Amino acid sequence: MMQNVFERFTNQKEGNALVDWAVLFTGLALMVTSIALTLSHGPDTVSSEADVPAIVEQMAG
Numbered sequence: 001m002m003q004n005v006f007e008r009f010t011n012q013k014e015g016n017a018l019v020d021w022a023v024l025f026t027g028l029a030l031m032v033t034s035i036a037l038t039l040s041h042g043p044d045t046v047s048s049e050a051d052v053p054a055i056v057e058q059m060a061g
Helices: 002-011 013-041 049-060
Strands: none
């Protein structure tokens, strides 16, 4: 039943446009979130690949 509703919705022209806009805005929201998180933490919190094993050990134990 739910699959029939979804297929009917996506086969309509308005349904396709709505799905396109939803995907576009979701991507935009993720991009804005990632930029905001990157800018709010600053470059001092970015670790190099050499620090990864030490971080994994810290998290493990």
